[in-house]
Amino acid sequence: xxxxxxxxxxxxxxxxxxxxxxxxxxxxxxxxxxxxxxxxxxxxxxxxxxxxxxxxxxxxxxxxxxxxxxxxxxxxxxxxxxxxxxxxxxxxxxxxxxxxxxxxxxxxxxxxxxxxxxxxxxxxxxxxxxxxxxxxxxxxxxxxxxxxxxxxxxxxxxxxxxxxxxxxxxxxxxxxxxxxxxxxxxxxxxxxxxxxxxxxxxxxxxxxxxxxxxxxxxxxxxxxxxxxxxxxxxxxxxxxxxxxxxxxxxxxxxxxxxxxxxxxxxxxxxxxxxxxxxxxxxxxxxxxxxxxxxxxxxxxxxxxxxxxxxxxxxxxxxxxxxxxxxxxxxx
Ligand code: AKB
Numbered sequence: 001x002x003x004x005x006x007x008x009x010x011x012x013x014x015x016x017x018x019x020x021x022x023x024x025x026x027x028x029x030x031x032x033x034x035x036x037x038x039x040x041x042x043x044x045x046x047x048x049x050x051x052x053x054x055x056x057x058x059x060x061x062x063x064x065x066x067x068x069x070x071x072x073x074x075x076x077x078x079x080x081x082x083x084x085x086x087x088x089x090x091x092x093x094x095x096x097x098x099x100x101x102x103x104x105x106x107x108x109x110x111x112x113x114x115x116x117x118x119x120x121x122x123x124x125x126x127x128x129x130x131x132x133x134x135x136x137x138x139x140x141x142x143x144x145x146x147x148x149x150x151x152x153x154x155x156x157x158x159x160x161x162x163x164x165x166x167x168x169x170x171x172x173x174x175x176x177x178x179x180x181x182x183x184x185x186x187x188x189x190x191x192x193x194x195x196x197x198x199x200x201x202x203x204x205x206x207x208x209x210x211x212x213x214x215x216x217x218x219x220x221x222x223x224x225x226x227x228x229x230x231x232x233x234x235x236x237x238x239x240x241x242x243x244x245x246x247x248x249x250x251x252x253x254x255x256x257x258x259x260x261x262x263x264x265x266x267x268x269x270x271x272x273x274x275x276x277x278x279x280x281x282x283x284x285x286x287x288x289x290x291x292x293x294x295x296x297x298x299x300x301x302x303x304x305x306x307x308x309x310x311x312x313x314x315x316x317x318x319x320x321x322x323x324x325x326x327x328x329x330x331x
Contacts, residue, residue, distance in 0.1 A: 019043040020128070023086045025071055025118065026093030028052040030189060030196045031132075031235065033060060035090060038236050040064055049084055052093075071114035074121070081125050088128045088243065091118045097136050098287050099198030100159040111162030119169055123179045130243055133167050133185040133254060135228055136160040136200070140293040145226075147295035149185075149256050149302050156293050167254045174253050183254040184242055187228030187261075187298055189235045190318060192325035200290045201227055204267060208322045211275040212330040223265040223282045225291050228298035230259040231313035231321065238309060251306050258298035259311035260318070270315050274323045 022039055024032050027050035039048045040063075050060060051069035060066060069080055071093040080086065093114050100107035115131065122129040138147055139155040153164050163185075170181035188201025196202045203219050204227075210217040221227075238257045262270075268280045303309035313321065 019047050020087040021047045021049075021085050022088045022090060023049045023051060023069070023080060023084070024090045024092060025051055025069060025114075026091070027066075028054060028056065028060070029092050029094075030191055030194050031232070032092050033063075033194055034191065034232055034236050035092075035239060036064065038240055042240065049080070049086070051080070071117060072109060074117050077117055077121055081121060081127070086125070086127060088130070089118050089122060090130045090239070090243075091115065092132065094132075094162070095159065096197055096199040097134075097157045097159040097290050098200055098202075100162075101157055101286070101290070104158045107158045107162065111159065112165060115162070115166050115169065119173055119179070119181075122181070123173055123177050126179075128180040128182070128243065129170065130239060131166045131170055131181070131183050132239075133163045133183045134160070135185060135187050135295045135298060136290070137163040137167065137185060138293075138295050142295065144294070145296040146299035147256070147297070148299045149252065149254070157290055171253050180247065181253050182242060182250070184238055184303075185254065185256045185298075186235055187230050187258045187295075189230055189232055190322065191232035192322050194232075200287045200294070201229065203264060204229055204262075207264075207267060207271055208326055209330075211271050211278045212323075212326055215275065215277050216279050216281075217268070217271075218281045218283055219264040219268075220283065220285045220287050221264050221291050222284045222288060224263050225288065226261055226263045226296040227291060228258040228261045228295055229318075230257070230311065231318045233321075234259050234311045234313055237312075238303075241309070242307065245307050249307055252302065255303040255306070255309070256298050256300040257303050257309055258300045259313055260315050261297045262315050267315070270319045274319060
């Protein structure tokens with residue numbers, strides 16, 4: 001089927017031309033609902049298909065197309081791509097770092113077999129494929145402050161291993177078959193409307209809810225554990241901007257992106273500017289061991305230089321927007 005080429009504006013502020021039809025897998029996770037909303041504004045509500053294996057909550061069901069898709073079911077995915085004439089896949093299905101360690105066989109199936117399905121389908125149907133990667137794709141042998149795009153990657157979680165696998169397989173499919181694979185390595189993503197699903201950076205979301213609900217916060221990471229972080233709006237904007245880039249602007253298929261780095265103690269200090277009575281305790285659990293192998297500061301200078309990546313939210317902006325959004329929920 002020959003549809004005219006999709007045309008993008010150089011400044012990435014406006015979208016013109018033919019609108020891609022997008023399938024988002026694992027769309028009921030932390031990022032899918034937000035990305036669907038951003039993309040639907042740009043490409044049209046009917047062109048963006050959210051998918052997952054559970055029933056959509058009413059707000060999602062009412063927001064636009066939502067379909068059942070089990071990432072392990074190749075035929076079903078094939079059917080969706082053909083029936084809905086999909087151009088891009090945004091592949092969000094994955095078990096995150098902490099839950100992955102609790103169910104390694106399932107993480108291998110979802111994160112590795114699921115990826116194989118979308119890779120093969122993207123090759124077959126000439127789709128553009130976005131797979132997020134993560135700071136978790138690095139390990140104790142990587143330089144941790146700062147961590148550049150290209151360095152030793154020997155992660156110690158199944159999540160990290162599966163993401164390195166995704167980066168390598170995607171880049172292989174790009175070089176071998178010309179498949180348009182793109183990946184961004186994200187830091188911990190902080191959001192108000194949706195919750196993270198079992199990661200090592202989740203404390204940085206819990207703190208806002210605890211501050212408003214009880215005024216008592218227990219961090220599952222030590223007070224001095226520095227990790228890279230980003231507010232969800234920056235994260236979603238990076239995906240859309242990156243997906244719309246003409247191929248010639250990409251010097252590599254996988255880029256680090258980030259916005260800030262902080263420790264639990266630094267975040268507590270910033271949150272106390274909004275909730276002065278907040279009490280904080282630090283009780284490290286098994287997630288500490290994961291965090292201790294991850295980047296402290298992420299070097300995203302290539303993304304900034306090659307395609308103009310720029311974050312909007314620093315730690316202060318993050319706290320301001322999180323309280324603006326969550327206060328009405330708890331008042
Ligand atoms: C996790 O903590 O597992 C994720 C990530 C940084 O990839 N949020």
